[in-house]
Amino acid sequence: MTFSRGHDVPNPAIRRLSLYLRQLELLAAEGQATVSSRRLAQSLGLTDAQVRKDLTYFGQFGRPGVGYEIKLLIQNLRRIFGTDRVSPTLLVGLGNIGRALATYQGFNPKGFTLVALFDADPRKIGLEIGSMRVRPMSELAGVVASEGIRLGLMAVPVSAAQDVADQMVQAGIRGILNFAPVRLGVPPGVVVHNLDVAAELEQLSFLIRGQAGMGHS
Amino acid sequence: MTFSRGHDVPNPAIRRLSLYLRQLELLAAEGQATVSSRRLAQSLGLTDAQVRKDLTYFGQFGRPGVGYEIKLLIQNLRRIFGTDRVSPTLLVGLGNIGRALATYQGFNPKGFTLVALFDADPRKIGLEIGSMRVRPMSELAGVVASEGIRLGLMAVPVSAAQDVADQMVQAGIRGILNFAPVRLGVPPGVVVHNLDVAAELEQLSFLIRGQAGMGHS
DNA sequence: ACGTGTGAAGTCGTTCACAGCG
DNA sequence: CGCTGTGAACGACTTCACACGT
Numbered sequence: 001m002t003f004s005r006g007h008d009v010p011n012p013a014i015r016r017l018s019l020y021l022r023q024l025e026l027l028a029a030e031g032q033a034t035v036s037s038r039r040l041a042q043s044l045g046l047t048d049a050q051v052r053k054d055l056t057y058f059g060q061f062g063r064p065g066v067g068y069e070i071k072l073l074i075q076n077l078r079r080i081f082g083t084d085r086v087s088p089t090l091l092v093g094l095g096n097i098g099r100a101l102a103t104y105q106g107f108n109p110k111g112f113t114l115v116a117l118f119d120a121d122p123r124k125i126g127l128e129i130g131s132m133r134v135r136p137m138s139e140l141a142g143v144v145a146s147e148g149i150r151l152g153l154m155a156v157p158v159s160a161a162q163d164v165a166d167q168m169v170q171a172g173i174r175g176i177l178n179f180a181p182v183r184l185g186v187p188p189g190v191v192v193h194n195l196d197v198a199a200e201l202e203q204l205s206f207l208i209r210g211q212a213g214m215g216h217s
Numbered sequence: 218m219t220f221s222r223g224h225d226v227p228n229p230a231i232r233r234l235s236l237y238l239r240q241l242e243l244l245a246a247e248g249q250a251t252v253s254s255r256r257l258a259q260s261l262g263l264t265d266a267q268v269r270k271d272l273t274y275f276g277q278f279g280r281p282g283v284g285y286e287i288k289l290l291i292q293n294l295r296r297i298f299g300t301d302r303v304s305p306t307l308l309v310g311l312g313n314i315g316r317a318l319a320t321y322q323g324f325n326p327k328g329f330t331l332v333a334l335f336d337a338d339p340r341k342i343g344l345e346i347g348s349m350r351v352r353p354m355s356e357l358a359g360v361v362a363s364e365g366i367r368l369g370l371m372a373v374p375v376s377a378a379q380d381v382a383d384q385m386v387q388a389g390i391r392g393i394l395n396f397a398p399v400r401l402g403v404p405p406g407v408v409v410h411n412l413d414v415a416a417e418l419e420q421l422s423f424l425i426r427g428q429a430g431m432g433h434s
Numbered sequence: 435a436c437g438t439g440t441g442a443a444g445t446c447g448t449t450c451a452c453a454g455c456g
Numbered sequence: 457c458g459c460t461g462t463g464a465a466c467g468a469c470t471t472c473a474c475a476c477g478t
Contacts, residue, residue: 097317282455
């Protein structure tokens with residue numbers, strides 16, 4: 001079952017869908033009932049045509065002369081992302097970043113729950129973090145299977161990253177959010193997204209060069 | 218002083234420059250002296266033409282028949298990013314994520330040092346985190362000026378984000394790395410990059426739909 | 435009149451393919 | 457001969473502009 005009606009969807013459009021959903025949830029919380037593509041676009045620094053085009057890759061959600069019914073569009077976007085049901089998720093690596101992720105409160109409202117924590121360091125195993133016990137890597141495959149986990153967060157040192165990724169893939173994980181600054185090799189069918197904080201700072205450092213640089217979000 | 222010889226540089230190219238630098242540092246650590254665009258590209262899942270094109274936006278760094286001298290190219294890239302000198306950086310917000318960032322060891326090797334921590338919560342002020350004292354927001358402007366800080370990490374709740382961003386900009390910050398899931402309004406000349414962990418999970422959730430999806434890094 | 439959905443036009447980024455240097 | 461640097465061809469993404477529904 002796919003969600004893009006024939007035409008294949010530009011990757012940037014998929015990224016923007018997340019922004020739309022976030023903004024729509026905000027508008028819903030403010031009690032708004034509908035939005036036009038123009039208002040939605042303006043609040044995100046985009047153009048109205050962009051918003052309409054992105055949405056129509058997945059269906060026709062708006063009503064001419066009216067706009068988009070917010071609650072309905074939220075439902076549709078969640079269905080598209082697969083976050084209309086809660087996805088069990090795991091985390092490997094409980095260093096600085098891992099511990100922050102383990103107690104982060106932002107996942108549940110987005111449709112994800114951390115259900116298991118893993119670490120290779122024997123001294124960390126058994127620790128109680130965010131009301132969960134840290135498990136040894138040997139339990140990974142079993143937990144993934146029994147809980148039906150498909151997504152994993154990975155916050156391990158560079159030196160361990162590829163090895164851990166291999167174990168996650170072997171266990172059946174289909175998507176990895178990787179915080180280590182390395183490119184992971186994974187087989188087809190597995191998706192990796194990288195979040196490299198230092199690299200983002202590097203980008204900022206570049207972009208603010210040239211005294212009166214133009215603004216940019 | 219700008220670094221892009223006339224032609225303006227595609228944004229994706231700038232992103233890739235960070236990858237090149239990271240990989241080159243790895244190769245340098247392995248004792249390699251030169252790389253060809255082909256080898257560099259393959260290790261990152263890109264094409265050789267892409268690597269060459271990206272690099273030539275900034276200069277001619279290679280030697281035909283030989284490739285790129287690694288140590289030299291690293292120096293050039295650091296100069297391009299402005300990370301050949303260490304940049305003092307600040308952090309606002311010492312919740313889960315902020316505390317992880319405050320003790321993260323990955324900034325220094327990339328040319329950044331955290332020199333000050335701020336929080337609005339009176340109970341957090343004065344705490345010692347990562348060998349630094351948490352300061353009240355009232356000290357922000359003074360510290361930015363005296364330390365010459367231009368970059369800031371922001372890990373505050375959504376509800377406070379715009380207000381904190383305004384204060385950072387007012388104090389003279391030119392680049393903000395924002396961990397809150399909101400679009401910040403900032404004046405021209407200030408750059409914001411957003412890191413939204415939950416949104417990245419959402420993306421992964423989408424991409425692994427459709428059973429035998431094609432691999433992607 | 436307002437606002438969506440969408441082909442067509444336009445812009446931006448990537449890949450090709452080759453001239454030329456070492 | 458290997459490999460860079462680069463115009464030119466190609467493809468991807470965005471913006472335009474308007475037909476049509478409400």
